[in-house]
Amino acid sequence: MNKQEFLLEMRKNHTLKGRKPCFISLRFNAGKIYNEGYSEFIMSFKDGILYFQKLTKFFKKLKPALDFELNAKRFIEYRIDEKSFINALYLYDDTGRYIDICYQVGKDNSSTMMNIQRIIDEMTKDYNLKPFKEEVFDEPEEGTDSEGEGSNQEIRNKWFQKE
Numbered sequence: 464m465n466k467q468e469f470l471l472e473m474r475k476n477h478t479l480k481g482r483k484p485c486f487i488s489l490r491f492n493a494g495k496i497y498n499e500g501y502s503e504f505i506m507s508f509k510d511g512i513l514y515f516q517k518l519t520k521f522f523k524k525l526k527p528a529l530d531f532e533l534n535a536k537r538f539i540e541y542r543i544d545e546k547s548f549i550n551a552l553y554l555y556d557d558t559g560r561y562i563d564i565c566y567q568v569g570k571d572n573s574s575t576m577m578n579i580q581r582i583i584d585e586m587t588k589d590y591n592l593k594p595f596k597e598e599v600f601d602e603p604e605e606g607t608d609s610e611g612e613g614s615n616q617e618i619r620n621k622w623f624q625k626e
Contacts, residue, residue: 476553480505480514483578487566494561511535535590549619
């Protein structure tokens with residue numbers, strides 16, 4: 464059964480929780496919102512809630528006991544890292560925590576790509592989500608880092624790990 468047939472079956476059975484369904488994967492990251500290992504989900508959006516419906520690893524069946532949801536009002540910024548086969552959507556909250564949502568790109572995944580953009584557009588319009596503003600730090604000249612703060616990436620990592 465392909466992805467579209469699977470979604471159609473979910474719609475018929477009324478098991479799809481939201482609208483704009485996307486086939487995504489989540490992985491453990493430093494963002495502290497999703498703390499499990501690598502897993503595949505169907506992400507959907509409805510009434511300000513992001514729904515994550517867990518799929519089993521081998522047969523791609525739903526595993527409702529491991530579903531979860533996140534309130535869209537929680538997130539203030541987003542960023543998309545575009546790669547050749549897999550993109551990553553990062554949603555940041557005001558404490559610096561984030562969730563790393565990976566999705567495949569390409570012709571076979573066009574509905575996921577479009578639905579993710581529609582979700583971002585709706586969250587931007589209705590919940591004031593903004594594009595991520597990268598903090599720009601002056602890079603110290605080599606050998607002049609007397610404060611011990613380190614590189615821009617180290618400073619940024621410290622900022623995002625505050626609690």
